[in-house]
Amino acid sequence: MTTTEKPNMIEFRDVHKYYGDYHALRGINATIKAGEFFSLLGPSGCGKTTLLRTIAGFEDISSGAVLIDDKKMDDVPANKRPTNMVFQSYAIFPHLTVEENVGFGLRRDPRSKDEKAKAVAEALEMVGLKGYGKRAAHALSGGQRQRVALARALILKPKVLLLDEPLSALDKKIREQMQVELIKLQREVGITFVLVTHDQEEALVMSDRIAVMFEGQIAQLADPETLYRRPNSRKVANFIGTMNFLPAEVLSEGAGGIEVEAQGFGRMTLSADQVMAGEAGQGAVVGFRPETLTILYDSQTATDREVMGTIEEVVYFGDMTYYDVKLDGTTEALRISMRNVFGRPVLEIGTRARVAWSPGALVMFR
Amino acid sequence: MRKNPSLRIYALAYLAFLYAPIVLLPLFAFNDSRVIAFPLQGFTTNWFAEMWADKTLFIAFRNSLTIAVSAAVFSTILGIFAARASTRYKFPGKPGILGLIMLPMVLPEMIVSMALLVVLIAIGVPLSLFTIILGHVLICTPFAVAILTSAFQSLDRSLEEAAYDLGETPASTFRLIILPLVMPGIISSLLISFTISLDEFIIAYFLGGNQTVLSVYIFGQFRFPAKVPAVMALGTILVCISIVLLTIAEYFRRRGIAKSGGKDTGGFL
Numbered sequence: 018m019t020t021t022e023k024p025n026m027i028e029f030r031d032v033h034k035y036y037g038d039y040h041a042l043r044g045i046n047a048t049i050k051a052g053e054f055f056s057l058l059g060p061s062g063c064g065k066t067t068l069l070r071t072i073a074g075f076e077d078i079s080s081g082a083v084l085i086d087d088k089k090m091d092d093v094p095a096n097k098r099p100t101n102m103v104f105q106s107y108a109i110f111p112h113l114t115v116e117e118n119v120g121f122g123l124r125r126d127p128r129s130k131d132e133k134a135k136a137v138a139e140a141l142e143m144v145g146l147k148g149y150g151k152r153a154a155h156a157l158s159g160g161q162r163q164r165v166a167l168a169r170a171l172i173l174k175p176k177v178l179l180l181d182e183p184l185s186a187l188d189k190k191i192r193e194q195m196q197v198e199l200i201k202l203q204r205e206v207g208i209t210f211v212l213v214t215h216d217q218e219e220a221l222v223m224s225d226r227i228a229v230m231f232e233g234q235i236a237q238l239a240d241p242e243t244l245y246r247r248p249n250s251r252k253v254a255n256f257i258g259t260m261n262f263l264p265a266e267v268l269s270e271g272a273g274g275i276e277v278e279a280q281g282f283g284r285m286t287l288s289a290d291q292v293m294a295g296e297a298g299q300g301a302v303v304g305f306r307p308e309t310l311t312i313l314y315d316s317q318t319a320t321d322r323e324v325m326g327t328i329e330e331v332v333y334f335g336d337m338t339y340y341d342v343k344l345d346g347t348t349e350a351l352r353i354s355m356r357n358v359f360g361r362p363v364l365e366i367g368t369r370a371r372v373a374w375s376p377g378a379l380v381m382f383r
Numbered sequence: 384m385r386k387n388p389s390l391r392i393y394a395l396a397y398l399a400f401l402y403a404p405i406v407l408l409p410l411f412a413f414n415d416s417r418v419i420a421f422p423l424q425g426f427t428t429n430w431f432a433e434m435w436a437d438k439t440l441f442i443a444f445r446n447s448l449t450i451a452v453s454a455a456v457f458s459t460i461l462g463i464f465a466a467r468a469s470t471r472y473k474f475p476g477k478p479g480i481l482g483l484i485m486l487p488m489v490l491p492e493m494i495v496s497m498a499l500l501v502v503l504i505a506i507g508v509p510l511s512l513f514t515i516i517l518g519h520v521l522i523c524t525p526f527a528v529a530i531l532t533s534a535f536q537s538l539d540r541s542l543e544e545a546a547y548d549l550g551e552t553p554a555s556t557f558r559l560i561i562l563p564l565v566m567p568g569i570i571s572s573l574l575i576s577f578t579i580s581l582d583e584f585i586i587a588y589f590l591g592g593n594q595t596v597l598s599v600y601i602f603g604q605f606r607f608p609a610k611v612p613a614v615m616a617l618g619t620i621l622v623c624i625s626i627v628l629l630t631i632a633e634y635f636r637r638r639g640i641a642k643s644g645g646k647d648t649g650g651f652l
Contacts, residue, residue: 073544073548074547075544075547075548094547095544095547095548096547096548096549096550096551096552097550100548101548101549102544102545102548104541104544104545105541106539106541108539108541108542108544108545110542110545110546110560111564112563112564121546121549122549122550124550124551125550169545169549170548170549173549173550
């Protein structure tokens with residue numbers, strides 16, 4: 018990822034937002050780079066949409082500052098900001114045609130009628146709706162509405178495109194297709210995209226960087242791989258994907274790393290960047306993703322380490338099988354995900370299994 | 384299982400009670416007899432000619448029209464302000480204020496007209512068409528507010544935000560987005576207010592001074608049996624006008640629903 022050298026497009030400086038007594042944004046500090054696909058990810062009520070709306074200018078902030086392209090936006094109303102938004106409901110004007118919707122923002126544009134019509138046609142072609150211009154907006158499907166909303170926002174060539182859960186109303190197939198199209202579109206136009214979503218998979222698939230938000234604060238801001246492999250708290254780890262936890266104990270800390278004893282796994286040495294702060298009152302744990310463990314078949318051998326366990330539950334997903342395996346010496350079963358490969362049978366409940374693992378794939382919260 | 388036929392009979396009797404008297408209007412309007420009774424005597428259009436020649440009737444009709452149109456326009460404009468305020472803004476005392484606006488809907492008109500009469504006389508405003516319009520705006524506004532509030536409520540807020548976002552000012556957003564989308568509501572409100580004002584009697588009677596309006600005139604005519612067939616003719620014309628107005632209102636309501644892509648839940652209001 019090369020986004021680090023790029024200039025800042027959006028900057029939040031200690032942004033707070035109160036609704037009466039309710040503290041919706043609690044000191045947001047972050048920068049979004051120019052040309053970046055940035056996501057705000059979190060459960061509903063975490064303030065992600067509020068934060069997005071402070072960029073658009075629909076929401077005043079109580080204190081702090083929002084900067085777009087190094088300019089303070091305090092006194093700039095929504096209609097004067099260099100941002101455009103794709104709304105969750107798409108907000109397609111129902112009394113206008115597709116063409117009129119897409120060209121709506123060009124009303125104050127000094128260009129000639131023909132030039133504007135050409136721009137509208139180009140925008141429609143860009144989102145794959147060539148020839149739909151004369152249609153009535155209310156006659157469109159959900160996916161088509163969303164494309165119209167995209168074209169309508171992008172035709173103004175904003176510095177920032179804001180997307181408020183744009184895919185949440187679509188069904189799974191179309192959603193996955195739109196994810197790919199949005200990524201391509203973003204690369205094509207080079208505009209900074211800021212996406213709000215509660216869908217962690219969507220955020221991982223689409224973003225250059227993700228800010229995970231809980232309760233009005235950014236819990237972790239990182240690229241998708243770091244977020245997934247090195248979540249900085251159990252909360253983030255649980256929100257993004259699945260993570261298994263086992264009680265652990267720190268034996269010693271030295272220059273060579275941290276000596277840890279974990280239930281079922283025994284002793285291991287972890288490097289400092291694998292150790293994150295845990296929550297107060299909860300003991301230290303090691304955590305690992307389901308796919309970092311592998312059940313070994315007859316002739317296979319572990320590349321690193323190996324433990325024994327018993328399969329307690331089998332959930333078959335077609336391409337994948339999830340096994341809940343209780344390792345010897347542990348109190349709770351762990352989830353292991355295995356890709357189903359041709360010629361390899363799905364194992365049955367009660368089977369004794371050898372499980373391969375590696376200390377490098379673990380994180381520790383202490 | 385067979386359904387009980389008594390419910391069906393009840394429903395039919397109910398509908399007959401509602402609409403049979405209205406069917407009688409055109410029947411006797413074209414009946415060649417001054418006596419309103421069966422059997423019918425023969426076909427005539429004399430009563431329409433008689434009605435047409437009646438100067439007082441013409442003046443009363445013109446007055447009613449002036450009042451109804453003014454009351455409809457003013458109460459709808461007031462209704463737009465109130466509906467917009469109640470659906471978009473928070474302000475102290477909002478429920479109380481809205482309650483007071485809606486109150487005349489259930490307040491006996493007698494009380495409204497008596498109170499207005501006392502006040503108007505006390506402050507020395509001469510009774511005229513204008514005072515009737517004042518009274519009618521008062522009773523029509525709650526209906527306008529009710530209709531328009533539902534129209535404004537069904538408006539997705541993000542449509543407004545989208546218009547701002549695309550560079551429009553609040554004023555141009557209102558003109559380009561909000562107004563066209565609530566237009567069916569505005570037309571409904573105009574028509575309902577017009578109808579309420581047109582057939583209103585008590586306020587028109589109390590506050591009219593020496594100006595006669597249609598409802599008061601028709602009531603007066605019933606004292607003279609000879610005049611009744613002409614009133615029937617007038618009634619027939621009013622029924623036709625009502626049907627036309629309702630059809631227009633329904634047309635716009637359906638078009639509004641179709642345009643905004645909503646589902647028809649039936650019902651005019």
